[in-house]
Amino acid sequence: MRAGDLRVLIVAEHASKRFGGEAILPYHYFRVLRSRGVDAWLIVHERTRDELITLFPNELDRLRFVKDMTLQKIFYQVGKLLPRRISEATFGLANQLLTQFAQRAMVLELVTPSAVVHQPIPVSPKFPSLMAGLGAPLVVGPMNGGMNYPAAFRGAEAWWSRGVIALGRSFSNVVNAVLSGKRNADVVLVANERTRAALPSGLRGRVLEVVENGVDLEQWPAGVGDRVHEPRFLFIGRLVDWKALDVAIEALGAVPGATLDVIGDGPMLDSWRGMATGLGLAERVRFHGWLTQEQCAEWLAGACALVLPSIYECGGAVVLEAMAMGKPVIATAWGGPADYLDESCGILIPPTSREAMVSGFAEAMRLLANDAEACTRVGEAGRIRVLEQFDWEKKVDRMMEIYRAVLPGLYIV
CATH class of the missing domain: 3.40.50.2000 (Glycogen Phosphorylase B;)
Known part of the structure; x- marks a missing residue:
């Protein structure tokens, strides 16, 4: 299959070079795939619309934005009053599910017989996906999570915060059974064994290990700066x-x-x-x-x-x-x-x-x-x-293998 025969629908809560973090992952997938002539599309929340339009002025027809909902604004303001981890596991989860609900309708309009849906974020292994029943193979990840604080530092987090997080993790199997995108995904990608162990139960697809992060070597070049060694x-x-x-x-x-x-x-x-x-x-x-x-x-x-x-x-x-x-x-x-x-x-x-x-x-x-x-x-x-x-070009090489392999009649080697 040639690159131009493959359609990749990248579904993410947001995509941003400016803010970095996990938001930079869908940005890089879209950037590199388009540079190779792949029929790639980016479906994200509108909060980074202006940045993406500036970054991809020639790709505007391939960008789809979910409008910010009134309920999302309310959830965001309430979430700011809570500790970060509690906010992410409650109102953050609700906000992202609202975005996914709208994204799912957009994806259904773009699916073709040669399409693959790729949901690279959230990177949390417990976070549910609404991308089920799309009529196209689904690839989720690479995810990276299952983290706890080191034993010597666990007392730094309030007991009730630890309790809420533990409850949320234990309840994730039920949530992922109801919101079954991840459970029914064709391929689930993890960055390490720690993340594999944290996946919800009952996954039907292949679980493969692929590095989560990559580096744009043009953005971060070696051999520049002062040659004089300073502390x-x-x-x-x-x-x-x-x-x-x-x-x-x-x-x-x-x-x-x-x-x-x-x-x-x-x-x-x-x-x-x-x-x-x-x-x-x-x-x-x-x-x-x-x-x-x-x-x-x-x-x-x-x-x-x-x-x-x-x-x-x-x-x-x-x-x-x-x-x-x-x-x-x-x-x-x-x-x-x-x-x-x-x-x-x-x-x-x-x-x-x-x-x-x-x-x-x-x-x-x-x-x-x-x-x-x-x-x-x-x-x-x-x-x-x-x-x-960790070169992004090599990372996308591997993703291309996976995209092609999940289409009918092919398999992962």
Whole structure:
């Protein structure tokens, strides 16, 4: 089958290069597929309409947008009053199901005999899908989830929050039996065994392991930036509690002369800025707010390493982006970063306690601050790993195999 004979209907809650996170996944699938001449369509909520129109001015006839509903606006405002994980599991779920209900009607209008429906997000293995009975094969994922906090940090989350999440997970089998898109999907893709174990029961399709994240190597090029080695560390991410930026800030105090640039925004901004001031590090910890991916790449080019002390990171695309640019990464040995890194291309700090993490990050930061050769060696190894496993072009190569294989008369090899 030629690329032009295949129709791929990408269904996602949203797609955005600007906001990153899981929203960037459907953006990249659509971008790469269209660059190859595949008959791809993108069906998303209208919240990123303006951005997508700017990004794909020649593809406007292939973009379909779900209008924002009054009920969704109400759910969004109520959800903001709740802790993040509770909000996502309740009002966030309801909002996305409303979007999927509208998307399903759009998909039915676009289905052809050579069509495949691909639902790459949400990446949560428990989240239900309404994409059943479409008259076309359904591919879901790759998903990445099944996460818990490290044992030493589980007390940081309120008991009632843990209880609600546990209840939601146990109830997910019932929800997925009623809303049966995922259960009846032809192929379900998972990023790792942790996610496979978290899937709802009763799946009828094949479950395959495929990497969740990829890297646009043109967006994150190696060999740019200052050649002079400076002890400049960088954090990129949402400023939320589980990112544990406080660990890196405290660790910085034990690394004389080093600086930490922080890119991102969120509810912990004032708290962590105040912490840096209280520790006498206000001039060495610099908060830059939210920046575009192009600006992030510029800051990363001048850094000696990326730090990511997150204790609840299912994926961590920023790790791959740093690796693509040939930058070493210091991260928590938990979740996504532990899937991407090993001792050859990064430094992983076990989350045995907060004190141990602060000590481990401080030691790793001192090493990289004082050893330019180590930075180069580890960074180059990371770049090679990305080229081999996480290039978006290779990722789409694998997805093309799967798309074709789920059409009648073909099978996955």
